[in-house]
Amino acid sequence: MIHIFVNDKPILLTTLVEEEKGFKNYLLSTVNIGKVIKELNTTSLKEIRLIGKKEEKLLPKFLKKLPNVVAGGGKAINDKGEVLFIYRNDKWDLPKGKAEKKESIEETAVREVEEETGVKGLQISKPLEITYHIFKRNGRHKIKITHWFEMTTSYSGKLSPEVTEGITKVEWLNESQCQEALKNSYANIKSLI
Template identity: 70%
Template sequence: MHKIFFNDKPIILTTKLEQEEGFKNYLLKTVDMGEVIRKLNKSKVKAVRLIGKNEDKLLRKFLKKLPNVVAGGGKVYNDRGEILFIYRNNKWDLPKGKIEGNETIESTAIREVTEETGVCGLEITKPLETTYHIFKRNGRYKIKITYWFEMKTSFKGNLYAQEEEGITKVEWLDKAQVEKALENSYANIKLLI
C-alpha cells in the first residue's frame, strides 16, 4: 500500500476494495485524476482509494497519471540532537528541492538543504521513506516524488532562510519544539518524523 497526499488528504494505492464512510474508491486503471482532485478538494471525502490488481505495479501505474517532479531533502540532526526545520507557506517543513541536471539524488538533497538553510558540512547517515504529494504549478497538477535522507552536521554558523523560495524562518528544533511544529506541518513530514 502506498499513500500520496493532496492537501494532506491521502490517495491510497491498494489492491483491496473496502467500503468505509468518508472514503471514495476508484479503479486505478481507468481513474480520471482531475475527478479525484476535485473530490478531495471540494467535498467531505477524507481519502480516496485507487484499486489495482497487482501490488507491485500500483505505484508505477499511478505515477504515469500525472507529470512527475523528482526532489531530494533532508531530516538533519545537529550535535545536540535537534532537527533542522524551515517555515514556508505558513507551515513547518523540512528542506527539499528539485533535482538539477545530472546530479545524484543524494547531491540534490545536500545542495537543497544548504541552499534553503545555509547549513554546511552535511553527511548522509541513511535513506528515509520516499514521499509523494500532488501539487499545482502553472495551472497543471504534478506529482512530487521526494527522496529523503537522514543527515548529520556539526555546523554551528548562522542559519539563512532562502527567501526567494518563500522560506521565512530556519530553526533547529528540540523534541518538544518538533512536537509543536508538527501541529502545523504536512502529512508527509509527520510520516518522516
Template identity: 70%
Template sequence: MHTIFVGDKPIYLTTEVDKEKDFKVFLLKSVDLPKVIRMLNRTDLKSVYLVGKKEHKLLKNFLKKLPNVIAGGGKVYNREGKVLFIYRNNKWDLPKGKTEKKESIEETAIREVEEETKVSGLEITRPLPTTYHIFKRNGRYKIKITYWFEMKTDYDGKLKPQTNEGITKVKWLSEKKIKKAMENSYANIKLLV
C-alpha cells in the same frame, strides 16, 4: 499500499478495500485523477482508494497519470540531536528541492538543504521513506516524488533562510518543539518525523 497526499488528504493505492465509509473507491486503471483531486479539495471527503490488480505495479501505474517532479531533501540532526526545519507558506517543513541536471538524488538533497538553510558539512547517514504529493503549478497537476535522507552535521554557524524561495525562518528544533511544529505542518512531513 502506497500513500500520495493531496494537501493533507491521502490517496491510497491498494489491491483490496473493505466497505466504503468516509472514502471513495476507484479503479486505478480508469480513474479520472484530476476529477478525484478536485473532489478531495472541494468536499469533506477524507480519503480516496485507487484499486489495482498487482501490488508491485500500483505505484508505477499511478505515476504515469501525471507529470512527475523529482526532489531530494533532508532530516538533518545537529550535535545536540535537534532537527533542522524551515518555515515556508505558513507551515513547518523540512528542506528539500528539485533535482538539477546530472546530479544524483543524494547530491540534490545535500545541495537543497545547504541552499535553503546555509547549513554546511552535511553527511547522509541513511535513506528515509520516499514521499509523494500532488500539487498544481501553472494550472496543471503534478506529482512530487521526494527522496528523503537522514543527515548529520557539526555546523554551528548562523542559519539563513532562502527568502527568494519563500522561506521565512530556519530553526533547529528540539523534540518538544517538533511536536508543537507538527501541529502546523504537512501530512508527509508528519510521517517522516
C-alpha cells in the same frame, strides 16, 4: 498501501476493496485523476482509494497519470539532536527541492538543505522513505516524488532562509519543539519525524 497526498488528504493505492466509509473507491486503470483531486479538495472525504490488481504495479501505473517532479530532501540533525526545520507558506517543513540534471538524488538532497537553510557540513547517515504529493504549478497538477535522507552536521553557524524560495524562517528544533511544529506541518513530514 502507498499514500499520495493532496494537501493533507491521501490517495491510497491498494489492491484491497473495502466498504466505503468516509472514503471512495475508484479503479486505478480508469480513474480521472483531476476529478479525484477536486473531490479531495472540495468535499469532506478523508481519503480516496485507487484499486489495482497487482501490488507491484500500483505506483508505476499511478505515476503515468501526472507529470513527475523528482526531488531530494533532508532531515538534518545537529550535535544536540535538534532537527532542522524551515517555515514556508505558513507551515513548518523540511528542506527539499528539485533534482538537477546529472546530479545524484543524494547530491540533490544535500544541495537543497544547504541552499534553503545555510547549513554546511552535511553528511548523509541513512536514506529515509520516499514521499509523494500532488501540487499545482502554472495551472497543471504534478506529482512530486521526494527522496528523503537523514543527515548529520556539526554546523553551529548562522542559519539563512532562502527568501527567494518563500522561506521565512530556519530553526533547529528540539523534540518538544518538533512536536509543536508538526501540529502545523504536512502529513508526509509527520511520517518522517
